[in-house]
Amino acid sequence: MLLEKGDVMLVVGLMSGTSADAIDAVLAEIDEMEGQIHVRQRAFVAEAWHADERALIFDLFEGRATVQTLCRANFVLGEGFARAALAVIATAGLSPADVGLIGSHGQTIWHDVDARGHVTSTLQIGEAAVIAERTGITTIADFRVADVAAGGQGAPLVPIFDWLLLRPPADAGGWRAVQNIGGIGNVTLLPPHGIDAQPLAFDTGPGNVLIDWAAHLVSGGQLRCDVDGQLAAAGRVASALLESWLDHPYFRQLPPKSTGRELFTRTLLEKWWAEARAHGCTDADFVATLTELTAASIADAYVRFAPGPVVETVVGGGGGRNPVLMVRLAAQLQAQMGQAVPVLRHADLPHLAIDDDAKEALAFGLMAWLTFHQRPSNVPACTGARGARVLGKVVRGSTGHSYSSELT
DSSP states (O other), X not given: OEXXXXXXXXXXXXXXXXXXXXXXXXXXXXXXXXXXXXXXXXXXXXXXXXXXXXXXXXXXXXXXXXXXXXXXXXXXXXXXXXXXXXXXXXXXXXXXXXXXXXXXXXXXXXXXXXXXXXXXXXEEESOHHHHHHHHOSXXXXXXHHHHHHTTSOOOOOTHHHHHHHOOOOTTSSSEEEEEEESSEEEEEEEOOTTOOOOOEEEEEEESSHHHXXXXXXXXXXXXXXXXXXXXXXXXXXXXXXXXXXTTOHHHHSXXXXXXXXXXXXXXXXXXXXXXXXXXXXXXXXXXXXXXXXXHHHHHHHHHHXXXXXXXXXXXXXXXXXXHHHHHHHHHHHHXXXXXXXXXXXXXXXXXXXXXXXXXHHHHHHHHHHHHHTTOOOOOHHHHOOSSOOOOOEEEOOSSSOEEOXXXX
């Protein structure tokens, strides 16, 4: 089958985030009509990492692995991403031969930021050649490195999706904050249509990463996260500790900026846990205070850095499933911004019709589609790169579509 550039393309997007709990895999139809790109979700699955795979990822996160282990992990995780791609294709009732492209974010193992806040290197693994070989589908991966090579942060990359598909209408009355709360929180601040302004995007700080670690710590390893915010709901926020923790220099650092487990480490969490116990906090108080830290740091980021008035927040990622965090985010936005700011999910936007959990995977599917069309997918105003770049490395599939494009 010869696929022309103007045709509808079926694309799989793959994403595993900082929490490394599962691979989000989405199948989408992408096309362009009269200069407008359309993305329609067809199927979504969250393919859990096998226990040994997840343990391997955390060995790499925490520096317990050798170079040999890293090399092997690249292929092991590639098998996992391929498994997730095949699962979402089967969920849609299709075969790999029906699919044009796979866009894989991979698993971030290290994101190297120097003392000045400049990203010097970044590493995502999950070998694209393995994905292409197991599925037969042309795979585009390793998106972040081209932006870093061009002087950018390599993150966030999702703003291209937000810019093309989520700008608020001209009569919105202000800017829309599109806030992802994964392991790390990141925001895209979008001007309304008709406003001659660039978006701004950056990592706001910890999302779920410290909360997840704390839940695991205080439960003696029984919990991987604070399910439905139950621990936080049972605790009280230690205001003095919250104020101290919000003094972390990352929160004051000017965008463009990005962060990860390399800065908000388990060692930092254990230091704060010791402070909480010395302060007389219960385990639930500790989790409640970390939950408030995420909410407060997000609101603080809008107050400090938003180029215009934020009138709406759209939340995606696993943090959106934590009702306590969502309530605290709304409360912090009102307290810090002096007015109520609606907190929505992506599913609340009638023109979009996507699962909130699928959003980041969809973004990497869209980036693969843009690369196929030889179009840039970084947003220099958000990453700080010297210019727009076509992102990703291409591994041709052995079966499936043929292409009439620059990738042939």
